[in-house]
Each structure stands twice: as structure tokens, then as C-alpha cells.
Amino acid sequence: MNALLPQTAPFANDDIEALSGIIARSNVEQRIWLTGFLAGLDAQQSGVAPAVAAPPRAREKLVILYATETGNAEGLALKARKMAAKLGFDAKALDMADVEPAALADAKNLIVIAATWGEGEPPERAASFYNSLMADDAPRLDGLRFAVMALGDTAYVNFCETGQTIDARLEELGATRTADRVDLDLDFAKSAAVWTEQTLEVLRPADTPATVVHVDFKGVGHAEDLESPFDAENPLVAEVSEIVNLNGTGSTSETWQIELATDVAGYSYQPGDAIGIAPENDPVLATEVLTVVGLDGDADLAGRLMREFDITTLTRPVIKRYAELTGRDDVAALAEPDAFLPYATDRQIIDLLAEHGEALTADQLTSLLRPLPTRLYSVASSLAAHPGETHLLVSAVKWHSHGRDRRGVASNWLAGRKAGDTVRLHVRPNRHFRLPEDPSRPIIMIGAGTGVAPYRAFIEERAELGAAGPSWLFFGARNYLTDFLYQLEWQDHLDSGALSEIDVAFSRDQPEKVYVQQRIAERADALRGWIGDGAHVYVCGDEKAMARDVETALIDVLAGERGDTEQGRERLDELRRAGRYQRDVY
Numbered sequence: 001m002n003a004l005l006p007q008t009a010p011f012a013n014d015d016i017e018a019l020s021g022i023i024a025r026s027n028v029e030q031r032i033w034l035t036g037f038l039a040g041l042d043a044q045q046s047g048v049a050p051a052v053a054a055p056p057r058a059r060e061k062l063v064i065l066y067a068t069e070t071g072n073a074e075g076l077a078l079k080a081r082k083m084a085a086k087l088g089f090d091a092k093a094l095d096m097a098d099v100e101p102a103a104l105a106d107a108k109n110l111i112v113i114a115a116t117w118g119e120g121e122p123p124e125r126a127a128s129f130y131n132s133l134m135a136d137d138a139p140r141l142d143g144l145r146f147a148v149m150a151l152g153d154t155a156y157v158n159f160c161e162t163g164q165t166i167d168a169r170l171e172e173l174g175a176t177r178t179a180d181r182v183d184l185d186l187d188f189a190k191s192a193a194v195w196t197e198q199t200l201e202v203l204r205p206a207d208t209p210a211t212v213v214h215v216d217f218k219g220v221g222h223a224e225d226l227e228s229p230f231d232a233e234n235p236l237v238a239e240v241s242e243i244v245n246l247n248g249t250g251s252t253s254e255t256w257q258i259e260l261a262t263d264v265a266g267y268s269y270q271p272g273d274a275i276g277i278a279p280e281n282d283p284v285l286a287t288e289v290l291t292v293v294g295l296d297g298d299a300d301l302a303g304r305l306m307r308e309f310d311i312t313t314l315t316r317p318v319i320k321r322y323a324e325l326t327g328r329d330d331v332a333a334l335a336e337p338d339a340f341l342p343y344a345t346d347r348q349i350i351d352l353l354a355e356h357g358e359a360l361t362a363d364q365l366t367s368l369l370r371p372l373p374t375r376l377y378s379v380a381s382s383l384a385a386h387p388g389e390t391h392l393l394v395s396a397v398k399w400h401s402h403g404r405d406r407r408g409v410a411s412n413w414l415a416g417r418k419a420g421d422t423v424r425l426h427v428r429p430n431r432h433f434r435l436p437e438d439p440s441r442p443i444i445m446i447g448a449g450t451g452v453a454p455y456r457a458f459i460e461e462r463a464e465l466g467a468a469g470p471s472w473l474f475f476g477a478r479n480y481l482t483d484f485l486y487q488l489e490w491q492d493h494l495d496s497g498a499l500s501e502i503d504v505a506f507s508r509d510q511p512e513k514v515y516v517q518q519r520i521a522e523r524a525d526a527l528r529g530w531i532g533d534g535a536h537v538y539v540c541g542d543e544k545a546m547a548r549d550v551e552t553a554l555i556d557v558l559a560g561e562r563g564d565t566e567q568g569r570e571r572l573d574e575l576r577r578a579g580r581y582q583r584d585v586y
């Protein structure tokens with residue numbers, strides 16, 4: 001055989017033959033590796049830098065930090081990480097709940113994806129990071145390159161405020177903005193993908209090879225969600241098997257238990273998860289919208305308005321666009337900062353169109369409207385207790401304003417379903433609202449109205465599994481006789497021992513209003529005992545009407561007999577950090 005190495009190579013003849021044999025059999029990858037290996041070996045032994053083939057350059061580091069409550073920001077962060085990895089980044093997606101701002105100092109590249117909650121507040125689990133970032137002693141971040149994607153809802157005055165504040169603060173702390181912030185509404189999927197691709201392109205070092213990358217940003221959800229065959233874009237079409245109003249005759253509320261047949265391969269949920277529902281608009285309202293803009297009689301368009309577009313939420317972009325389409329200055333004035341809130345409060349799109357009537361074409365009308373967003377509902381059942389079923393507990397939202405009766409879109413659409421009708425749904429896992437892994441741990445569940453939904457799932461699950469841990473429910477509603485949701489089921493669970501204690505507050509059964517927070521205060525000693533025994537505390541339901549007052553009551557409980565509020569707050573924060581104080585409030 002002809003040796004590959006020349007006979008003049010500085011090796012013995014046998015070695016020339018052996019090396020030639022190995023090199024002849026090797027592929028390109030093996031030869032590149034060998035070159036680097038030998039160069040590195042040489043440099044190591046001689047202390048001299050290698051002359052040939054520098055070892056491969058370390059991959060560019062990137063942190064994708066997300067602040068989320070219901071998983072949208074998390075889902076986008078995971079997709080961005082996937083895209084970044086394909087472009088050669090060493091990318092990590094981190095939950096703001098698990099990070100301190102100091103950790104960013106050596107991140108080099110940072111993408112923040114942050115949702116806004118409450119009235120312009122950060123998501124609850126991100127609050128500690130957010131407050132540290134805003135504090136006077138926040139670390140300098142010189143040398144950090146960053147870009148921010150803000151998630152929000154144009155229905156809120158403080159649209160995308162959390163992302164905006166973080167964006168400004170990172171710059172104040174010395175970091176360099178490499179791409180303009182993007183503020184995204186509920187229909188974020190397409191714009192999020194485009195922004196991420198462009199931002200990664202800017203962050204990517206010039207000498208890394210370009211690759212064509214495609215990551216599908218549709219149907220974003222939690223990490224766990226990515227495995228499910230169903231998401232917002234590909235919902236499961238499930239039949240209603242039963243629907244019943246749980247409130248008694250004469251109640252001021254309408255709370256529907258809706259049972260859905262979901263016995264489908266790949267579909268699963270856990271107590272604590274939420275279900276995303278794709279609703280339809282009220283056909284009467286869709287017709288009215290068409291009539292006021294002079295498009296009545298277009299049945300095809302009426303169908304699209306019912307299923308595809310948000311025809312109720314009066315946002316600033318809607319007013320601005322309507323002003324553009326009609327050329328009306330009086331409409332444009334309503335979108336001004338001082339005028340918007342007084343006008344839009346308690347009004348909807350139909351009011352704008354009726355009060356400032358102009359004819360529109362079908363294309364103009366649809367260009368005014370955003371896609372109809374899905375709504376979330378807590379799962380009210382345990383799969384262990386109801387295999388193949390998903391139960392929801394839905395309060396039909398109704399009110400009257402500016403001379404009109406109004407109805408919440410999704411809740412009333414769901415309330416109007418009959419057995420055999422179908423509903424488009426997907427699971428929104430919530431790993432931050434979960435039963436303790438240890439079934440012997442005590443649980444304390446606090447909720448009012450539909451806030452009780454996940455607790456029905458919790459107790460059913462614990463009963464099925466024969467969990468030994470004690471459980472305590474605090475439930476609030478208006479009237480005992482008509483509004484005690486699941487009263488008979490709680491009674492059965494008390495009898496079987498699956499539920500250990502129940503305290504109820506019916507606000508309107510006596511002259512003075514009584515709420516769950518009062519019951520919490522009355523039972524402070526026992527609650528301290530349970531928490532001392534390792535109990536997990538859950539709060540679910542209305543943020544403004546209940547969760548804030550309950551939090552104050554819990555701080556008072558933990559403040560102890562001396563009433564040290566600061567200590568109470570710290571203890572509640574400790575519980576939160578330990579995953580023993582979990583909230584699902586809306």
C-alpha cells in the first residue's frame with residue numbers, strides 16, 4: 001500500500017505506515033478533531049499557543065428571562081431558546097421567580113419577556129426580582145446587551161407597563177439596548193416570532209454561520225404544554241355532556257357547572273390547571289354591529305364576527321383606527337390620554353360605533369378588530385374521580401352600563417351551551433398551583449365564588465388517592481340558601497374525612513357583610529397551628545374583591561399575637577418562596 005505520509009516524515013517507517021493507515025480510514029470530522037487535539041496537546045506541554053486550528057470558539061451566551069402568570073411569556077421564552085440554540089447560542093430560559101438581578105451581571109446577552117398583570121403590575125412570582133431591579137441598590141449592568149418583549153392586553157390602560165419599566169431600568173443600570181422593545185397584545189404569536197428572529201440576528205456574533213431557522217410560535221403554552229397535541233391553535237373539540245346552574249332560585253348569581261367529554265388520547269390535566277376556551281360572540285350583538293356600520297344582511301361576515309373577532313373590548317387602538325377610517329377628529333380626541341379612560345370605562349365597541357355612526361366596508365370593519373381571545377377557567381374536577389371528563393365552574397358575567405345590558409362573551413356563551421354542543425378547548429398547565437407532593441401535608445384552601453373550582457378538584461384527587469393530610473376549606477359567597485356551591489359534596493367529603501374543616505362566610509345573610517377574611521381572622525390560632533405543621537396555603541378567585549384582603553388577613557395571622565405586621569409579611573414571603581403559599585387570582 002502507498003503510504004499517505006511522505007517517507008521524509010519524521011517518523012520510523014512502521015509508524016509512517018500505521019499513521020497513513022489511520023488517516024486514510026478517517027473522515028473529515030475525525031481529522032479536524034485530531035488537528036485540534038494535537039495543537040492543544042502541544043500548547044499544553046510547551047506553554048506555547050497552538051499555531052494551527054484554534055479550538056472551537058465558545059458559544060455565545062444568552063439568558064432569556066421571563067415573567068409570567070399564565071404561561072404565555074414562558075411559552076415564548078422556550079420557543080426563543082429553541083430558536084437561539086439553532087442559531088448556535090448557548091441559551092438558557094429562566095423564570096424571573098428563580099433569579100436575582102445580580103445573576104445578570106455576567107449574562108452578556110439578555111432577552112426579557114415580561115407580562116403585565118393586575119393594574120400595570122408584574123406577575124406575582126416575578127415581583128421579588130422586579131422590586132430588587134427597581135431598588136436603589138440594584139447592581140450595575142454595564143456590558144450587558146439586552147432587548148425586551150412586553151406582553152399585555154390593550155384593554156388595560158397600563159398596557160405592557162411591566163415590560164416598559166424593565167426596559168427603561170436596564171438602560172439606567174448601564175446595559176445596552178440592542179433592539180427596540182416590542183409591546184404585544186393578546187394576538188402576539190406572529191409578531192413575537194418576527195421580533196425574536198430579528199433580535200437574535202442582532203445579538204448573534206458576526207462570524208457565526210447564518211442558518212435558516214424556523215420555529216413555530218403558534219400555540220404557545222407552558223413547558224409541559226409543548227408535549228400536548230392540543231393548544232390554542234389546535235384545540236380539542238369536546239362535547240358538553242352535562243350543564244347545570246348550581247345557584248338556587250332567587251340567587252343574584254348564575255354559576256354553571258359544565259361537564260365536558262374529553263376521553264381523547266394525549267389529553268390530560270392535573271388539579272390546579274386551567275382550561276383555555278375559544279368562545280363565540282353573541283349573534284345578536286354581531287348583527288347589531290353590522291347594522292350600525294351599514295353591513296346588515298351579510299350572513300358570511302356575521303359568522304366571522306361571531307367566531308373570529310373581538311367585537312366588544314373598546315381599546316385605544318380600536319378608537320384610533322376608527323378615527324383613521326372615518327377621518328373624524330372628535331373620535332381621534334377620545335383616544336387622547338386624558339379622554340380615553342373616562343370614555344372607554346363601561347363602554348364597548350358597539351357604543352363607539354353607535355354614538356359616532358359611519359358606514360364601513362367589510363374590510364374596514366375587520367381591520368378595526370383584534371382576534372377574539374381565548375378565556376381561562378380553572379379545572380373543577382380530578383381525572384382520578386372523573387376519568388375522561390373535564391368539569392368547569394363558570395360564573396355568567398352580566399352588568400348594565402350606559403343604557404345597555406352587557407354580557408361577558410365567554411362566560412355567557414358557555415352558560416348557553418346545551419348537552420351535545422361542542423366547545424373548543426386546550427389545557428393550560430399551572431405548575432405553580434399544585435397539591436403538595438407529600439399527600440400527608442395539610443392544605444388550607446381559601447376561595448370565594450368560582451374560586452372554589454380548583455378546590456373541588458383538589459379534594460376529589462385527595463379522596464381518590466386516599467391522602468392522609470388534613471384539609472381545610474374557607475368558602476365565601478352571598479347567600480347560604482342559594483349560593484353554597486357544591487354544598488352536598490363538601491358534606492360528603494366531611495363525612496368521609498377527605499375534608500377536615502370548613503368555614504363559610506355568606507356576605508348577605510345578615511345586616512353586616514361578612515367575608516372569608518373575617519373567618520380567617522377568627523380562626524387565627526388554629527391556622528397558625530396548621531401552618532406550623534407544614535400546611536400549604538392556597539388562594540383562588542377574584543383579585544380585587546377577595547385575594548388582596550385575604551392576603552392582609554394572612555399577614556395578620558402570621559404576625560402572631562404581638563401583631564408584628566413586618567414579621568407577618570416576612571413569614572408569608574417565606575411560605576411563598578417555599579411554594580407553600582400559592583395563588584391563582586384573576
Ligand SMILES: Cc1cc2nc3c(=O)[nH]c(=O)nc-3n(C[C@H](O)[C@H](O)[C@H](O)COP(=O)(O)OP(=O)(O)OC[C@H]3O[C@@H](n4cnc5c(N)ncnc54)[C@H](O)[C@@H]3O)c2cc1C
Nearest residue numbers: 375376377378393394395397399408409410411450453586
Ligand atoms: C387563571 C384564570 C382562571 C380563571 N378561572 C375561572 C373560573 O374557574 N371560573 C370563572 O367563572 N372565571 C374564571 N376566570 C375568569 C374568566 O377567564 C373570564 O375572565 C370571565 O369568565 C369573564 O369572561 P367573559 O368573556 O365572560 O367576559 P368578557 O367579555 O371578557 O368581559 C369581561 C370584562 O367586562 C368588563 N366588566 C365585567 N363586569 C363588569 C361590571 N360589573 N361593570 C363594568 N364592566 C364589567 C370588564 O372590563 C371585564 O374585564 C379565570 C381567569 C383566569 C386568568
Ligand SMILES: Cc1cc2nc3c(=O)[nH]c(=O)nc-3n(C[C@H](O)[C@H](O)[C@H](O)COP(=O)(O)O)c2cc1C
Nearest residue numbers: 068069070071072073115117120152153156159160
Ligand atoms: C387579571 C388580569 C390583569 C391584567 N392586567 C394587565 C395590565 O394591567 N396591563 C396589560 O397590558 N395586560 C394585562 N393583562 C393581560 C396579560 O398581560 C396578558 O394576558 C398576557 O399575555 C399574560 O401573559 P402570561 O400568560 O405570561 O402571564 C392582564 C390579564 C389579566 C387576566
